[in-house]
Amino acid sequence: MLEKPTSKLLIVLIIIFGLNITIFGHLTPGGGFQGGAIIATSLALIFIVIGLKLWGERAINIVRAFGGFGIAFLIFFGLIFRPFFVESQELFRAWSGDYILFLNILCAVVVVSSLVLIVHAMVEKK
Numbered sequence: 001m002l003e004k005p006t007s008k009l010l011i012v013l014i015i016i017f018g019l020n021i022t023i024f025g026h027l028t029p030g031g032g033f034q035g036g037a038i039i040a041t042s043l044a045l046i047f048i049v050i051g052l053k054l055w056g057e058r059a060i061n062i063v064r065a066f067g068g069f070g071i072a073f074l075i076f077f078g079l080i081f082r083p084f085f086v087e088s089q090e091l092f093r094a095w096s097g098d099y100i101l102f103l104n105i106l107c108a109v110v111v112v113s114s115l116v117l118i119v120h121a122m123v124e125k126k
Contacts, residue, residue, distance in 0.1 A: 007049040014042035022108040026100045032107025039108065040115035047123050060117045067109030074103055 021028075022035025046052050055063075078099050 003049055007045055011042045011045055015039055018042065022104050023101065025104045032104035033111050035104070036108035036111025037115065040112045043112065043116050044119045047119055057117065057120060060113050060120065064110055064113035067106045067113065070106040071103060071110065074099055074106065
């Protein structure tokens with residue numbers, strides 16, 4: 001009886017925590033993989049408890065490809081475009097990690113889409 005209201009509140013808190021781990025991963029322990037896994041947990045909770053299927057398999061693969069191409073772009077062209085991304089090098093600020101913040105966000109996109117694809121496949125096999 002209380003599963004759905006409690007889950008809705010928990011989903012919001014889990015997503016906020018996952019975003020915090022992703023965005024500040026270069027300052028604290030964490031990063032794109034850890035934050036992405038936490039966010040994917042909230043989406044799995046949506047699938048399992050609420051029964052809502054957000055995306056199809058094709059859309060998940062497109063999002064994952066976008067994240068992968070973004071990571072490849074930052075790896076290959078990051079050194080060339082580095083001065084355009086970040087000008088401030090203040091310590092312990094969100095922008096202090098150069099373009100690592102962007103790598104963490106794109107890594108989280110890839111991890112979330114991959115784990116959601118796994119959960120989607122498990123839900124469809126049910």
